[in-house]
Amino acid sequence: MQQKTQRPVQFEITEQTRQSVAAWISARGLRPADYLFPSRLHASAKVSTRVHRWVASIGLDDAAYGTHTMRRTKASLIYRRTKNLRAVQLLLGHTKLASTVRYLGIEVDDALEMSEQTEV
Secondary structure, X not given: OOOOOOOXXXXXXXXXXXXXXXXXXXXXXXXXXXXXXOOOOOOOOOHHHHHHHHHHHOOOOHHHOOHHHHHHHHHHHHHHHHOOHHHXXXXXXXXXXXXXXXXXXXXXXXXXXXXXXXXX
């Protein structure tokens, strides 16, 4: 359920991700009504802090990655591969196409790409 709009958002995960999430649920003893990642009010670090630690642990610049970055990156990759803006809009759960355009920042990128591919 998307927090802002309270509308359902569909998504797919890889088999490896499914196995990792299942292991997480089992290790934490989570029930169906529990949050997958608990609130930061609990003793453990919030998800964004954990992501920064994971990124740093594999030798990447943690300032360049975050939870929102992952969401935007997947959407951007899908758009660049398919050029299907409507599909990306549905995947992100945006009600307005203009929101998806702004979110992806595609207007400038696409204009520059078209300009590079057009010779006069």
